[in-house]
Amino acid sequence: MFVRKASSSDAELVLEILNSEIAAVDPAHGLFGLDMIKQIIDSPGDPSPTYLFSDDESSAPFGVGNLHPDLSAKELEPTLSVRAGDSRYGELLDWFIAEANRDYPEFKFQIEINQKHNENLEHLASRGFKIVREYNSLRAKVVPNITDPVLPDGVTVRAADKTNIQDLQDWHMVYHNSFAENFGFTPRDFESWQKRIKADEFIPSDGVFILYEDEAPAGFIWTDDMDAFDLRGYVTYIGVLKEHRGKGYGQILLGTALARFSRLGYTAAELGVDTRNSSNALRVYEKMGFEKLSTWILHERAVNTN
DSSP, X not given: OEEEEOOGGGHHHHHHHHHHHXXXXXXXXXXXXXXXXXXXXHOOSSOOOEEEEESSTTSOOOEEEEOOEETTTTEEOOEEEEOTTOOTHHHHHHHHHHHHHHHOTTOEEEEEEETTOHHHHHHHHXXXXXEEXXXXXXXXXXXXXOOOOOOOTTEEEEEOOTTOHHHXXXXXXXXXXXXXXXXXXXXXOHHHHHHHHHHXXXXXXXXXXXXXXXXXXXXXXXXXXXXXXXXXXXXXEEEXXXXXXXXXXXXXXXXXXXXXXXXXXXXXXXXXXXTTOSSOHHHHHHHTTOEEEXXXXXXXXESOOO
């Protein structure tokens, strides 16, 4: 097996491999776009190399992978894929387990697999991975000319400016406090968090909105355009402070995101939800027209099992 590091010039090749797999396993999900692939290769946050796998130096790659370490959480969140019909996912998985044992022995793996990908689910089970969570992808239609929600007295919604220190402080506070009790959440101090945010070129300049009640931050929504090629917007995160839940702020924030997507000409919006989420978020999403599209199963295992 020949292994080489991928560069940004390999983006279309990586895209071909990932889209081949998802189209074969869950065609209703839709294809991935180049911006998402560039993010996989660039690995913002804690950079790590992306590798391409082929039979030999002259043959076309059949697989791709990146460990995507989170140094603060001591977690590896790999992207790992082979072309549709190729049975060597297990070989790539073993290769990355060996790499992780060498470079990250005290970490743990967290790998998401589409519920319909029975072969890869079996590979993970045979190597000691345990199911710890399920996430549903939800999708809603976006129609033309959606307007921003009408806001109650005392409530404002403003786009966050990555160059404005106060906006970043408000964003950091409301993000961390609203997700503090969520499974797998890793808090970061403001300095390290803002460094990651400023370095992430994939966050749209008008893609994050903060909701204020009487000028105090109460909620936020973070959208991105990685699936814009398919006229689809994505909600990366949405959160409301615990003391402000039940006021309809989640619907206001989602309405703000849908209005943004509509202005951009998108025809669909997508988000992911933890099936064990205790904040009643699913009911809010359903009220806004989101329906279940597919399910992803999160697996976990210590890197070093000895």
